[in-house]
Amino acid sequence: MDALLARVARGDSDAFEALYQASSSKLFAVALRILRNREQAEEVVQEAYVKIWSRAGDFKPEIASPITWMAAIVRNRSLDEVRRKAGRVFVNDGELDQLESDDESAIALLERQDDVARLKRCLDGLEAEKKKMVCLAYLDGMSREELAQKFDKPEGTVKTWLRRSLMQLKGCLEQ
Amino acid sequence: MTEREDIDELAAEYVLGTLPAAERSAIAERRLTDANLDQALSKWEQRLAPLLEAVPPVAPPEKMFEKIQSRIASSSSVISLQQHRRALAKQTRTWRIAAGGMTALAASLAGFILWTGAATHSSQPTYVAVLQEESQKPAFLMTVNMKTHMCSIKTVTPRPDPDKNYELWMVHEDLKQPMSLGVIAKSDMEEKPMVSYVDPDLNMNATFAVSLEPAGGSPTGAPTGPVMYAGRLVQSTQ
Numbered sequence: 448m449d450a451l452l453a454r455v456a457r458g459d460s461d462a463f464e465a466l467y468q469a470s471s472s473k474l475f476a477v478a479l480r481i482l483r484n485r486e487q488a489e490e491v492v493q494e495a496y497v498k499i500w501s502r503a504g505d506f507k508p509e510i511a512s513p514i515t516w517m518a519a520i521v522r523n524r525s526l527d528e529v530r531r532k533a534g535r536v537f538v539n540d541g542e543l544d545q546l547e548s549d550d551e552s553a554i555a556l557l558e559r560q561d562d563v564a565r566l567k568r569c570l571d572g573l574e575a576e577k578k579k580m581v582c583l584a585y586l587d588g589m590s591r592e593e594l595a596q597k598f599d600k601p602e603g604t605v606k607t608w609l610r611r612s613l614m615q616l617k618g619c620l621e622q
Numbered sequence: 623m624t625e626r627e628d629i630d631e632l633a634a635e636y637v638l639g640t641l642p643a644a645e646r647s648a649i650a651e652r653r654l655t656d657a658n659l660d661q662a663l664s665k666w667e668q669r670l671a672p673l674l675e676a677v678p679p680v681a682p683p684e685k686m687f688e689k690i691q692s693r694i695a696s697s698s699s700v701i702s703l704q705q706h707r708r709a710l711a712k713q714t715r716t717w718r719i720a721a722g723g724m725t726a727l728a729a730s731l732a733g734f735i736l737w738t739g740a741a742t743h744s745s746q747p748t749y750v751a752v753l754q755e756e757s758q759k760p761a762f763l764m765t766v767n768m769k770t771h772m773c774s775i776k777t778v779t780p781r782p783d784p785d786k787n788y789e790l791w792m793v794h795e796d797l798k799q800p801m802s803l804g805v806i807a808k809s810d811m812e813e814k815p816m817v818s819y820v821d822p823d824l825n826m827n828a829t830f831a832v833s834l835e836p837a838g839g840s841p842t843g844a845p846t847g848p849v850m851y852a853g854r855l856v857q858s859t860q
Contacts, residue, residue, distance in 0.1 A: 467687050472679035475686075480677055481639075489683050496690045510664045515671040522639065523650070530643040563672040570673075584640045585673050591640050606640075613634040613666075620669055 448513035456503035463500055470514060471496075474521045481525040481588035491528065495521045522588075529588050569619035577612045584609065633662035637670055651779070654850075749855040751830050761851040762806070764790075764830055773803070775812045782808070782834060789835045791845055793852075794828040805839040806832065829854055 448469060454462030474495065478488035498520055506516050570578050576598065583589045583597070591609075595602040635641050636649045653660050753762040763776040775790065782788055787808075791800040804814055833840070834847040 464687065467690070471682045471686065473674070473677070475682035476677045476680040477674060479680055485683065489686060492682065493686065493690050493693060497693050500690075500694050510661075511668050512671070514674075515668055518671060518674055519637075519667045526639045527643070527646060527650075530641075530646055563675050566669070566672040581638065582673065582676070584638045585670055586676060588639050590642075594640070606635075609638060609640055610631050610635060613638060614631070617630075617634070617669065 449508050452503050452506050452508075452513045452516075455500060456506065466499070466513075467496060470517055473514065474517060477518055478521050478525045480586055481522065481529060487528065488525070491524045492521060495524060526588050530590065565620060566616075569616050572619055573612050573615060577608050580605065580609060581612050581616070629659055630662050633659060633666050637663060637666035647779070749826070751853040751855045753830060753832050753851040753853040755851055762788075762832060764853070764855075766825065766855060772813055772815055775806055775814065777806070777808075777810050777812075785837050786847075787835050787837055787839055788832050788850070789839045789845070791831045791833060792825075792828045793831055794824055796824060797828075799844050800831065802840065802843065803830075805835070826855055 448466065451462045451466040451469070455466055471492070475488060475492050478491045478495075479485065482488045482491065495517070499517055506513065511519075570581065573581065580594050580598065583594060589597070591602045591605045594600075594605045594609075598605070600608075632641075632645075632649060636646065641649065649659070649663075653663060749766045751764040751766075753764060755761065761777075761779050763778055764773055765776070766773040788806040790803040790806055792803055793800045806812065829852055831845075831849050831852040833845040833849045835845070836847075840846050
């Protein structure tokens, strides 16, 4: 995907289509999981690809992998969207343990299999409740308020737990 | 707590996604100019991204790629901020090429703001431009009255550092270089005269851009700092 993005930066539309084919089902899933609405997810992902096309030249392979860079664009737009309004309905909980990969996610997985195992190990080092909070925040876009309700804790506690958990994760990942 | 730790915690929570809307947009804005913050954010993005493996892929809607292609085709004249920065670094000639269209979002937003009556109630021909960074949230709302040749600039989001000023420029292929319309006051709303001797058509076809300049404005008469926001006028009232 590095090579594809480099070609996209030079305005290669075939490379852009190939990049789309390799990443769109993942990016759509990421947006859908946060937004819980197919139309909104489609809107956000369309915008994201326009941005990917126009900003591919800003991608720095030494800092991020292509899928991380693209997913960050999608997540940020999705989160901006959900933070602006309140009261989403959560049908099911995020399950980190669904770590099975199928054909398509395998593309992204190839790049970072080690990273996945390492992050999972570090997450497992968190208390169960905190691990769940981190995953629901990151994957489902839950706000502090939503987490506070779900876990029946004050918002301030949620904030403290999240920050401590993140710092613990950082320490663990840097070992 | 040291400043760096503080930045790192904020970056971590931004990437996790739990910061409230106002803090999110403040961070996103600061990221553009703060290299330390940008680096901290990139690192957190990289650290947490493996979690996305837990999201099983979902087939996107049919025809989505075609829709993206047509969006790109229709926005190919939209100014890329990055292009602007590069252009400025090179030569002002590129400005003339960069003069481009306004996004659909900006157009609908301009319409919406006027509809809610926030901009003007004038019955004279009025034109409005939303100055923004690509399709991001608007930064300035510019309203022009072609009869009185006055424009008002409403600041929507940005606040420059105390030692900097935003400066407004008109960019058009008929102009040898961007024409300054002056420094934008640090108040919420400001009225200033347009350049009255220019052809109204030129106003309509120009791109209005905002650059970040030293206090008091560009020392050279041409933009010296990064172009932060840009947009074009659309007619809002008859």
